[in-house]
Amino acid sequence: MSMSSRQFQEWAAYYELEPFGDEWLRTGLLASLTANANRNQEEKPEPFTPQDFMPVGAVEEETTEEDPDAGWKRNKEILSMMAMKKNG
Numbered sequence: 770m771s772m773s774s775r776q777f778q779e780w781a782a783y784y785e786l787e788p789f790g791d792e793w794l795r796t797g798l799l800a801s802l803t804a805n806a807n808r809n810q811e812e813k814p815e816p817f818t819p820q821d822f823m824p825v826g827a828v829e830e831e832t833t834e835e836d837p838d839a840g841w842k843r844n845k846e847i848l849s850m851m852a853m854k855k856n857g
Contacts, residue, residue, distance in 0.1 A: 786847055797822040 772780075797819030804817040 783847060786843070793823045794819055 800822035801817040801819045804822075808817065
């Protein structure tokens, strides 16, 4: 598998805006998914979060944004900019 220099630069820019690849976060996500699928909702009404399954201090705490869709909107803007640059 290969990647052009331009593709690498685009992914590097995307990573600067939205870092990805945190192993603890992926592990916590899978563990919380499994735990929530088997959770007794009467005994534990609140769902588990990925942070419940990570070592303390493994991942920086998320900042709460006023708009719950802000992350999705930001990703959409980034992808739109990348598409415009590729087509333009």
